[in-house]
Amino acid sequence: MSEDGSIFARSKAAFDLPDGLVYLAGSRFGLMPRSAKERLCRLMMPGGAADLGSERFTADWEDLPGRIGDKIAPLIGVRQGEVTLGETLQLQLFQAISAAVSLYTGPKRTVVLTDTSNSASDLAVMEGIARALGCRLRVIDPTRICYCLCDDVAVLAMSAVNVQTAERRDIATLTRLTHEAGALTVWDLSHAVGALEIDLAGACADFAVGRTEQYLNGGPGAPAFLWASNRFIDRVTPALQGQKADRPSSPDQTAADPHPPRKIDRLRLGTPSLIALTALDAALDLWAGLDLTAISQRAGALGQAFLAEVDAHCPGLTLISPRIAAARGAELIYHHPKAAHLTQSLQAQGVIADCPAPDRLRIGFAPLYNDFSDIDPAVRALEQALATL
Amino acid sequence: MSEDGSIFARSKAAFDLPDGLVYLAGSRFGLMPRSAKERLCRLMMPGGAADLGSERFTADWEDLPGRIGDKIAPLIGVRQGEVTLGETLQLQLFQAISAAVSLYTGPKRTVVLTDTSNSASDLAVMEGIARALGCRLRVIDPTRICYCLCDDVAVLAMSAVNVQTAERRDIATLTRLTHEAGALTVWDLSHAVGALEIDLAGACADFAVGRTEQYLNGGPGAPAFLWASNRFIDRVTPALQGQKADRPSSPDQTAADPHPPRKIDRLRLGTPSLIALTALDAALDLWAGLDLTAISQRAGALGQAFLAEVDAHCPGLTLISPRIAAARGAELIYHHPKAAHLTQSLQAQGVIADCPAPDRLRIGFAPLYNDFSDIDPAVRALEQALATL
Known part of the structure; x- marks a missing residue:
């Protein structure tokens, strides 16, 4: 087994996949x-944080989003x-877009630009955000x-x-073009991170948000993340300024604060569920020491292997996604x-697999727990499914 | 043991309190x-929802906030x-206040009124909300x-x-006065529910929000709730309209939707963590069949018993809270x-106990797991603490 192979064998073993399930x-x-x-x-054990920790773990918990x-x-x-x-992706989008809009001091720019590939519900959310900011959503x-x-x-x-x-x-390219046009970018990394x-x-990007429930394995509805470039973190004013905006030192604090506030806390609104944060925190430990280039290549290679098999054995399926791995995310549609x-x-x-629309079949390759042994049974099952339609 | 006593003995037994801890x-x-x-x-067992449920439990999970x-x-x-x-209390406050503001069609009212008893961080949040809505916060x-x-x-x-x-x-009284003045109320029930x-x-109230982590036992950072009166749920426009605002039927849905959208979903923004929701859902089962009058009386009676003992044995402590149980929440400060x-x-x-400020001692009586046997050891410990200052 190659070195990469053994790394990924270890990461796959970190998941409870029932035998035979792909x-x-x-x-x-x-x-x-x-x-x-x-x-x-x-955490749920008697005497654990969920029991009496409250008074003891509060400072630690409040710092957990930053950690x-x-x-x-x-x-x-x-x-x-x-x-x-913090929160759901929708709120992080609101914080990011409003923070970006707050940076304009010159001629008024009032359009939030996005594209038609977003789902109807995502567009509805962005429409609401734009309206709340006195902006318009333009969908191209x-x-x-x-x-x-x-x-x-x-x-x-x-x-x-x-x-x-x-x-x-x-x-990188789209950010550069956007900057040349005098605008800022908010990237949603949910399907990429x-x-x-x-x-x-x-890429000299400005803001980014993302869910953590897909390839980061934080569990359904896991808290979403928010990043703002340190080029302007001191200057942004998000629409919702939370209790973290200007956290005063605790009045009875004599020693130095063990968790000094972070600048990004200016965009935080409250502290999400300790339970949800704890699960995500543990899930992210899987990534320590993993090489992102290898991760990305593995997602691509799994996709290429799958599509070659489908080409050979499953006529009737039309690939919508790019055939070139480097032009794709980790899914095939x-x-x-x-x-x-x-x-x-x-x-x-x-x-x-999943079905984002009645006529769409989507296959995702999670580098941490999918491997080449998944390809053959999946394609055989697909052949069988097509044969018995 | 009285009937109430045995009900509360059962509810106390539902918690993992270590022996000797109050x-x-x-x-x-x-x-x-x-x-x-x-x-x-x-939920975390191999093969449970956290593993592969995603595709199977999604509809159920999305309906969980309503249930x-x-x-x-x-x-x-x-x-x-x-x-x-959904989300944190701060976001629910934003949704409620913005929905209330959206109801004004006549002369412009632009003040969000609140009072100085809120913490500095809560005031900062409300300040942010008012600003985001083009309103002013007035703190009286x-x-x-x-x-x-x-x-x-x-x-x-x-x-x-x-x-x-x-x-x-x-x-009820404050809501009536507010209505007579032509305004609407948003009640924060975090310390009351x-x-x-x-x-x-x-009380003919309009909107309410609340945390679920104190007397509802949902765990630290548990999702906050939001209520809007059905008098105007059809007309409100919250600042953030989420994917639930106008949920279309699933395109491949042939049978009737098992979870028809609720009107209150218009104020929802996304679906919180399944893990956090599940814990809260289970915690709330404790309330089935409990009598709220008995709950409230018990919180009051525990407080009265405690303060009588403190009066007798702990000179030097000055009660800030009302001495009359009916005028108090479930805490003594x-x-x-x-x-x-x-x-x-x-x-x-x-x-x-807890210490909301360096010169404040706060004692809370949770009707479900505190009982009269907690009073004596707590007051003895307080006597001891005072004696050894």
Whole structure:
């Protein structure tokens, strides 16, 4: 076994996959590693933090979003202390977009630009955010971004992976174009973090948000993260300034604060559930020492192996995603008029895929727990599903 | 043992209190019952929802905030389907205040009125909310509310229990005065729900929010709830309209939706952590069949018993809270110049109280797990703490 192979064998062993089950869902839900589940159960032991810790663990808990942020920072190419956690993705988007809008002091820019590849519900959320900020949401074709960066655009808010096609966006290029147009970027890394190499600092990006429930394995509804560039963290005014905005020292504090506030805390609004944070904190320990280049290459290689097998054995499926791994996220999306039935049939055969629309089959490759041994049974099951339609 | 006594003996037995420990912290953190911790651990079992449920449990999970809301509804005197869960208290306050402000169609009212008894961090949050809505926050002395309900006031946002004094507010009277002044109310029930009788519908209240981590035992950072009166749930426009605002039917849905959207979902923004929701859901099962009048009377009676003992044995402590149980929340707050040291000394003796300010000692009585047997050891420990200052 190659060195990479043995690293990934170890990471796969960290998950409780039942024998014979192949989990290839490309939806926003990844699996939780055993260590996260065990950590939660320990927290729930009699006498644990959930019992009487309150008065003892409060300071530690309040600092947990920052400490978890420090574990996410290297996965997105930013520095320690620049990432925080909290709430749902929707709120983090609100904080990021409002903070970006707050930076304009010159001629008024009032457009939040995004693209049609977002789901209807994501567009509804962004519509609400734009309205709350006194801005307008402009929804454009994703291929026409460079034509639409007009001088009324305040923010380009985009997913790093097109959720309709799994096409990967070039964060560095789009950020540069956006800056040349005088606007700022808010990247949604939900479908990218933990599967692709991301270098926000290298791309000179401005803001980023992301869910942590897919490739970061934090569990369903795990807290979302928020990053703001240190180029302007001192100057932004998010719409909602929480209790962290200007945290005073505790009045009875005699020693130095063991958890000095971080600048990114200015964008924090409260402290999420200790339980949810603890699970995510434990799940992120899996990433210590892993090489992001190898992770990203593995996601791509798994996809290439799968699509070659599907090409050979599953006529009738039309690939919507790019055929080139480097142009894709970690998912493959196929068109088939009966994709919903295929998904159910796969599930009955122990292969979990997902169906983002009735005619779309999505297969996701999580580098930490999928490996090449998943390909053959999944493609056999797909062949079988197609044969029995 | 009286019938009430045996009911409360059962509820106390639902918690994992170590022998000899007396938990009387009046902070926002209550204990989690064993059943909630066990439910979480079951969720974490191999093959449980955290593993592969994603595709199977999604619809159920998305409906969980509403189902939990239905368990909270009877505790605050409102109907099924009117309460939802999500995020932190701060976001729920934002949704409630912005929804209230959205109802004004006549002359512009731009003041959010609150009082000086809120903590500095709560005031900072409300300041941020008011600013985000283009309103101003006006912070007044709590005794002067009826003088300050001017015709520029849009919303009176108050805690149902004064956190500085534990004085209980008269929700019905203040709501009536506010309505007569042409404004709306947003009640923060964090320190009241689960300890006091609350009848929002009877009080003709408008909006309410609350944490669920104190007397509802949802665990640290448990999701906060939000209620809006059905008098105007169809008309409000919260600042942040989430994916739930106008949820379309699933395109491949052939049967009837098992979880039809609730009107209160219009104020929801995303779905909180499954893990955090599950713990709270289990914790709320303790309330089935409990009588809120008995709960409230018990909190009051525990307080009266404690303060009589302190009067007799602990000179030097000055009661800040009202002496009449019916005028109080479930806490007693004392002034003592060395309250922080007293709190530490109590803790060393196995009595957990809390210290909201260096010269304030706060004792909270959770009807579900505190009983009269806690009074004597707590007062003895306090005597001892005072004697050794």
